[in-house]
Amino acid sequence: MKTVPTPAPVPPLLLPPLRTILVVDDDADIRRALRLSLERIGGFCVALAGSAEEALAEASRAPPDLVLLDVSMPGTDGPATLAALRKAAGTERVPVVFCTAASGGQELARLCSLGALGVITKPFDLVGLPDRVRAMFAKALG
């Protein structure tokens, strides 16, 4: 009796790698902490921006694989910066993760509803943060 060969398993979808992260936060201490965490521990290439304007200029110059975006910034805040990224050529689809000191469930749900991959609340663990960011990125593409 002829046996039907078992088809080979379909290889997992090759995900684009997460290599470059643009960190946007008006607080220099947070930018320093995130660079230390994501670059030295996580191995990512990290660009920094201290405002929405700097973020848009940097993202336009060198579109990152992901943006880690503070919510509460003077002038143009995080949600408005996300909206501006979505309208700008080259950054319409860049994944964004919000970073906030707010912790209320309603606020976190609101931020996610704006189209972000997720929200990281401050304080965050410097050592564990890179894996959390990888997981959010992978989940969004899965």
Place this chain on the structure above:
Amino acid sequence: MTEAGDPAIKALIDAARADFARSLGVRARALEALATSGAWTDARREAHKLRGSAGVYGFAELGVAAAALDDSIGEAADNAAVAPSALALIGERLKELIAEAERVSRGAR
């Protein structure tokens, strides 16, 4: 990529933590000056920043004190005029934050 247990990473984290701690005395006094002068928006922004950064650098109690001050200024600012009772609460929370910031800052020297 560097392993999190790497002594070099620990040294970097410790150095960043020490730098942050050393800056706290000055920052707390600056925040006090803002609150005293009635610059509530700026005072709240500074308290909000500390709320986030203090915990990141491992100073949880300072983060709690900053969160309490951030919230009390926020609640007071919702009203057109800051009520005396709200001012008193802000004053208390500011003192707690300054005391904690100075304690941490002294420990870093």
